[in-house]
Amino acid sequence: MEQPFRMKSNGQINIVLHSKNKPEPKAAGQKEMAKDSKELEFLKEIDEELNHLVGLEEVKKVIKEIYAWIIVNKKREKLGLKTGNQVLHMMFKGNPGTGKTTVARFLGKLFHKVEVLSKGHLIEAERADLVGEYIGHTAQKTRDLIKKANGGILFIDEAYSLARGGEKDFGKEAIDTLVKHMEDKSHEFVLILAGYSKEMDYFLSLNPGLESRFPIILEFPDYTVDQLIEIGKIILQEREYVLTPDAERRLRDHLVRVKSRLQNGRFSNGRYIRNIIEKSIRVQAMRLVLHNDFNRKELMTIRSSDLVFPDED
Numbered sequence: 001m002e003q004p005f006r007m008k009s010n011g012q013i014n015i016v017l018h019s020k021n022k023p024e025p026k027a028a029g030q031k032e033m034a035k036d037s038k039e040l041e042f043l044k045e046i047d048e049e050l051n052h053l054v055g056l057e058e059v060k061k062v063i064k065e066i067y068a069w070i071i072v073n074k075k076r077e078k079l080g081l082k083t084g085n086q087v088l089h090m091m092f093k094g095n096p097g098t099g100k101t102t103v104a105r106f107l108g109k110l111f112h113k114v115e116v117l118s119k120g121h122l123i124e125a126e127r128a129d130l131v132g133e134y135i136g137h138t139a140q141k142t143r144d145l146i147k148k149a150n151g152g153i154l155f156i157d158e159a160y161s162l163a164r165g166g167e168k169d170f171g172k173e174a175i176d177t178l179v180k181h182m183e184d185k186s187h188e189f190v191l192i193l194a195g196y197s198k199e200m201d202y203f204l205s206l207n208p209g210l211e212s213r214f215p216i217i218l219e220f221p222d223y224t225v226d227q228l229i230e231i232g233k234i235i236l237q238e239r240e241y242v243l244t245p246d247a248e249r250r251l252r253d254h255l256v257r258v259k260s261r262l263q264n265g266r267f268s269n270g271r272y273i274r275n276i277i278e279k280s281i282r283v284q285a286m287r288l289v290l291h292n293d294f295n296r297k298e299l300m301t302i303r304s305s306d307l308v309f310p311d312e313d
């Protein structure tokens with residue numbers, strides 16, 4: 001069976017719509033039942049697709065709850081029941097490379113599929129994209145970004161840096177503009193503020209009115225060495241490569257060392273392992289060209305000597 005989402009090698013996720021070819025039942029009751037089972041089926045497919053992401057158990061659980069909540073709200077609305085205020089603005093807390101952007105992109109596609117967002121695209125931004133240089137410039141830049149994100153998700157990385165300069169800084173103007181629009185246009189785009197846990201907590205303490213505007217807060221923990229190896233294997237598998245047992249051992253040893261050395265958010269998790277693999281694939285290519293060795297097995301094999309680590313060994 002086709003899956004509605006599929007993770008591509010660049011970490012993006014494709015949605016495959018696949019209900020078009022199924023014959024529609026004729027009777028109204030049957031139709032309603034078919035619809036209900038489609039929603040359950042889709043929930044299972046989300047689950048299956050989320051399984052392509054390593055770890056992140058709590059994040060996956062909350063995503064499925066959000067999906068169920070949206071569906072139930074739609075059903076309630078149809079029957080004239082109160083639906084409450086379905087605010088989907090979120091805060092993502094976690095170190096670099098822990099999957100925040102990947103999950104934001106997934107949610108964009110999901111919200112588009114369930115017709116909460118008209119496009120579901122992701123606009124990534126950071127302080128420099130929002131903050132201007134003179135009075136009025138920041139509000140304009142921020143409004144322009146919100147316009148670009150219309151129908152999709154506005155994802156602001158290292159959002160705490162907007163509070164960097166205190167009251168007099170133009171970052172404050174960006175926050176005020178965001179807050180105004182996230183309420184006025186709450187059905188037109190979803191705002192995700194992302195950043196390191198500690199900094200985001202500090203940011204919220206400086207802006208006490210902000211926390212209640214983000215009902216969904218997701219924590220992205222650092223990956224364990226086993227999870228990093230698993231992520232590495234997924235990236236390799238997508239590209240049709242495998243590690244030799246020696247290479248896996250060397251990679252594991254390196255990760256243990258580097259993780260204990262780089263702490264407090266200095267280790268870039270999934271991005272770190274992706275960079276190692278991309279570099280190693282180029283080193284392997286050079287080895288094969290130099291040895292004129294292009295048999296199928298060799299073309300697919302990353303050896304221990306192909307692994308290149310950024311800062312040691």
Ligand SMILES: Nc1ncnc2c1ncn2[C@@H]1O[C@H](COP(=O)(O)OP(=O)(O)OP(=O)(O)O)[C@@H](O)[C@H]1O
Binds near residue numbers: 055095096274
């Ligand atoms: N749980 C996961 N399973 C599989 N791959 C992952 C997972 N988490 C991250 N990755 C991979 O690691 C890389 C970095 O992930 P991503 O860009 O989503 O992290 P991030 O938290 O947004 O980082 P940053 O804030 O530094 O940009 C991506 O290439 C992604 O495919």
